[in-house]
Amino acid sequence: MVRKSLLFVLFVSLLAACQSPNATRLETGEVLSESCQTIEHDAGETKVCDRPERIIALGPYLLEALVALDMQPVGFADHISLHQGTYNNPSRQIPYLGREMEKRISERALLPMANVGSAFTPSMEAILKLQPDLIVGTDANVEQYEALSQIAPTLLFEWGDTAQTMSAIGQAVERSEKAAQVISEMEVRIAEARETFSPLVAARPKVALLSASQLTDVTLAESAFGPCRALVEEIGFQLVEPSELKSTDVDMPAPFSLEALPQFNEADSVIFLSYNFSNLGELEDADEFTAHQFSALKQAWENNAIAQSLTASKNDQVHFIPSYICLGLTGPIGTDLYLDKLQAALLP
Numbered sequence: 001m002v003r004k005s006l007l008f009v010l011f012v013s014l015l016a017a018c019q020s021p022n023a024t025r026l027e028t029g030e031v032l033s034e035s036c037q038t039i040e041h042d043a044g045e046t047k048v049c050d051r052p053e054r055i056i057a058l059g060p061y062l063l064e065a066l067v068a069l070d071m072q073p074v075g076f077a078d079h080i081s082l083h084q085g086t087y088n089n090p091s092r093q094i095p096y097l098g099r100e101m102e103k104r105i106s107e108r109a110l111l112p113m114a115n116v117g118s119a120f121t122p123s124m125e126a127i128l129k130l131q132p133d134l135i136v137g138t139d140a141n142v143e144q145y146e147a148l149s150q151i152a153p154t155l156l157f158e159w160g161d162t163a164q165t166m167s168a169i170g171q172a173v174e175r176s177e178k179a180a181q182v183i184s185e186m187e188v189r190i191a192e193a194r195e196t197f198s199p200l201v202a203a204r205p206k207v208a209l210l211s212a213s214q215l216t217d218v219t220l221a222e223s224a225f226g227p228c229r230a231l232v233e234e235i236g237f238q239l240v241e242p243s244e245l246k247s248t249d250v251d252m253p254a255p256f257s258l259e260a261l262p263q264f265n266e267a268d269s270v271i272f273l274s275y276n277f278s279n280l281g282e283l284e285d286a287d288e289f290t291a292h293q294f295s296a297l298k299q300a301w302e303n304n305a306i307a308q309s310l311t312a313s314k315n316d317q318v319h320f321i322p323s324y325i326c327l328g329l330t331g332p333i334g335t336d337l338y339l340d341k342l343q344a345a346l347l348p
Contacts, residue, residue: 039172041155041164043145048153051174052134056127056152059119062136063097064331065165068182069175070104075114075130077122079328082280082289087113092285095324099286100333127151136169160226160330162186186332193339194235200346201236204268208240208312211253211273211323215300215307218261219253220245221273228273228326231338240267261306269346270312272297273323293322319345 036049057063057073066073076087076094083093090098090110102110114130117123120140127135128151135154137144148154155172157165163183170179209221209232220241221229233239242263247254264270274294283292298320301307312318326338 037171039153039155039168041168042139042158042161043142043154043156046149046153046155048134048172050133052132052153052172054130054132054134055173056116056122056130056132056135058116058122058135058137058141060094060097060328061138061159061165061330062157062169063094064329064333065136065162065169067097067100067104068166068332069170069173069178071173071175072101072105072109072111073113074111074132075116075127077116077119079119080277080280082283082286083115085115087115092287095286095289096329096337097333122148124148124151134172162331166331182332186335189336189339190231190234193231193343196343197235197237197346204317205236205238206240206266206268207232207237208264208267208270209273210264210270211275212255212297213275214297215258215304217255218258219247219255222247222253224251224253225273225323225327227330227335228323228338231326231335232271232342235339235342240264258304258306261310265311267310267312268315269317269319270310271342271345272301272318272320273326274298274320275323289324290322293324294320321345 036047038045039048055066055071055073056075056077057066058077059079063073063076078094080095082095087093087098090101090113092098094101114126116126116130119137122141122144124144124147127148132152135148135152137148137154137156138159139156140159141148141154141156145154145156155168157168166179166183167176170176209225209229210218211221211225212218222241223229229239242260245256245260245263272294274297276293276296280289280292283289301313301318307313307318310318321338321341325334325341328334329337
């Protein structure tokens with residue numbers, strides 16, 4: 001049984017705070033034919049036969065992996081309620097990944113994707129109608145694994161384990177070389193970012209990495225923030241984390257009082273991993289999603305006397321980046337987007 005990762009637990013909690021197949025499972029005991037292969041994943045081993053063409057992606061993390069492999073699923077389940085109905089205009093309906101799909105897949109080849117409900121509780125009926133030959137999900141889908149596996153071979157992956165996810169999906173869809181290339185390019189991009197940021201790290205190394213949807217729920221971006229935190233450290237920055245503000249629960253950082261903000265006065269920069277998943281139905285399209293994630297928090301910060309007393313505020317070094325980018329999209333595309341956001345914010 002898959003263990004739900006800290007990254008998954010955190011992402012779900014942030015969301016909640018605001019809002020007949022060609023292949024069969026290996027467990028059936030059938031003998032593998034020459035066109036079948038066994039794929040290892042977090043829920044065990046699954047037999048996948050031929051090359052899957054009708055894939056269901058349960059969540060942006062899995063859609064990201066497929067898009068990075070220049071593939072498109074026939075069905076998609078999002079984590080957020082931004083769009084209802086068929087995904088026939090991805091750039092306006094799916095934050096960040098929609099534009100990437102349109103960049104990587106030609107207009108002629110880009111087909112509408114069925115909406116199969118929520119990534120956490122997908123519609124079995126909608127999935128069954130699509131007659132998929134592969135379903136990919138995360139540790140969020142453990143409870144649906146048996147039911148999904150009755151529809152099509154199902155692979156589940158730990159949220160945030162990019163190397164395993166890309167490698168296994170690449171193997172399943174017969175694009176292993178492409179998957180290896182994508183992973184290598186991501187590692188190169190991180191190494192290049194480390195070099196790009198090195199002068200700034202030498203001059204202003206201390207960063208306060210915080211998370212909030214509003215000023216009353218500010219927390220440290222601790223270990224549960226996975227790649228959001230790891231990338232900032234990997235490019236060389238030192239995180240300012242007063243020990244008394246650290247949470248005793250590794251699964252969920254605890255909010256601290258605004259009166260504690262002066263403890264971050266030594267930080268050269270403050271980066272907020274902001275989120276706001278409320279009232280998404282009021283947004284016209286995905287283009288408004290980014291600003292919606294931080295606009296209210298940013299305004300509250302600018303109007304708060306304690307917040308404005310910090311050295312980083314006085315030096316115009318407080319920045320807001322949607323946590324969705326590095327929590328929801330932990331693979332190669334999200335890494336690129338996150339590093340781009342960090343560079344735009346921190347470098348002149």
